[in-house]
Amino acid sequence: GAGVSQSPSNKVTEKGKDVELRCDPISGHTALYWYRQRLGQGLEFLIYFQGNSAPDKSGLPSDRFSAERTGESVSTLTIQRTQQEDSAVYLCASRPKAAGELFFGEGSRLTVL
Amino acid sequence: GENVEQHPSTLSVQEGDSAVIKCTYSDSASNYFPWYKQELGKRPQLIIDIRSNVGEKKDQRIAVTLNKTAKHFSLHITETQPEDSAVYFCAASIGGSNYKLTFGKGTLLTVNP
Numbered sequence: 001g002a003g004v005s006q007s008p009s010n011k012v013t014e015k016g017k018d019v020e021l022r023c024d025p026i027s028g029h030t031a032l033y034w035y036r037q038r039l040g041q042g043l044e045f046l047i048y049f050q051g052n053s054a055p056d057k058s059g060l061p062s063d064r065f066s067a068e069r070t071g072e073s074v075s076t077l078t079i080q081r082t083q084q085e086d087s088a089v090y091l092c093a094s095r096p097k098a099a100g101e102l103f104f105g106e107g108s109r110l111t112v113l
Numbered sequence: 114g115e116n117v118e119q120h121p122s123t124l125s126v127q128e129g130d131s132a133v134i135k136c137t138y139s140d141s142a143s144n145y146f147p148w149y150k151q152e153l154g155k156r157p158q159l160i161i162d163i164r165s166n167v168g169e170k171k172d173q174r175i176a177v178t179l180n181k182t183a184k185h186f187s188l189h190i191t192e193t194q195p196e197d198s199a200v201y202f203c204a205a206s207i208g209g210s211n212y213k214l215t216f217g218k219g220t221l222l223t224v225n226p
Binding site: 033035041042043044045048056058091100101102104105106107 | 202
């Protein structure tokens with residue numbers, strides 16, 4: 001596709017359930033980022049993948065959060081035992097190796113009841 | 114890690130007036146400073162960026178200035194139009210081929226017709 005694709009676009013789940021969010025970056029983009037955006041708030045860094053380097057997981061808020069990426073393609077963000085405070089839009093972005101601009105997806109809106 | 118502060122959190126101007134948004138950063142090694150615009154319900158998109166080897170950059174009605182000594186940078190929008198209404202985010206990172214982008218909390222700009 002032409003842009004970063006995220007799925008699902010909307011997810012409603014019950015407290016305590018696990019959720020998995022998917023990101024398809026732009027083909028050829030070596031860097032991939034996950035950010036969290038709570039309602040009316042800024043972009044909170046979660047995790048960063050760059051090629052085959054070890055990911056920067058310094059933004060993950062707890063051990064309930066994890067993310068994987070297969071090579072330079074799809075990434076999944078998993079949230080285990082969801083809590084109400086996990087409700088937010090989860091944004092994925094990708095970037096070509098030598099350029100600065102991040103290309104964002106439309107986001108996955110997560111609502112935990 | 115890097116910390117980016119952004120002010121004001123909200124800004125309301127009359128159409129045709131100028132708008133200025135200011136950001137400060139903490140890590141003197143940061144050398145890449147982009148600005149993103151997020152319209153309501155849309156994904157963030159890059160509008161302008163500056164690297165630390167220049168002090169100012171312009172693109173039509175938008176300009177960004179950087180003061181490395183004071184560790185602050187600003188976005189200037191002249192002749193504002195209603196379509197400029199959006200949330201604007203500044204960000205900072207240590208550049209190169211492997212970097213993490215840290216965002217400010219955003220400024221909601223409203224341009225009144």
